[in-house]
Amino acid sequence: MLKLGAGLGHGFELDGFNGFSLPLVLGAERRLSDHFSAYANLVTALHLVHGRSVYNDPLINRGIVELGGRYYYNQAKRMQRRKPAGPFVGNYLALQASTDVVPYYQQAAINKRELHIEYSYSAISALWGMQRRINNLFLFDFNTGIAVYNEKYARYDAATESFAFYREPTPLIELNVRLSLVR
Secondary structure: OEEEEEEEOOOOEEEOOOEEEEEEEEEEEEEOOOOEEEEEEEEEEEEEEEOOOOOOOOOEEEEEEEEEEEEEOOHHHHHHOOOOOOOOOEEEEEEEEEEEEEEEEEEEEOOEEEEEEEEEEEEEEEEEEEEEEEOOOEEEEEEEEEEEEEEEEEEEEOOOOEEEEEEEEEEEEEEEEEEEEEO
16 A cells, blocks of 8 residues: 655644644555554655744755554454454554654855755654544544654763764654545
């Protein structure tokens, strides 16, 4: 199954400083058995409205790759209750790995900017979710769970008058809501 959608979750921003970014998702999910599937998503955040930030962000201000597996449970119970069941429909548990990169412009010279891409973080997530078909054209996907990601921190060293950067495992609550066209 191929998916093209938008929603709230990774890449979504709405505030006065950064402005408004809407994540667009291009994904594929493949059935491995009656209960298991594997999926891959490419998430790009479109920076639609600039806020008060002095940075001139590119149109795509985030890139995220998600790879994971889903276990769809209670399929027999859904069929007994005459609810939709089958591949890609129902409640699921998922394990997901993701990596996030951020493109930005840096002033190289007067009237010249260079585009750079910076690694932001990687995460491992355990998710509970549900997918529901809307007609044969759309798919609603909601999931929530906990992730551990390697957030980047800076520490100022007064002796050298410089910053030292390091990464530390940090827990994070995840919440994603997406509506996609499917094929």
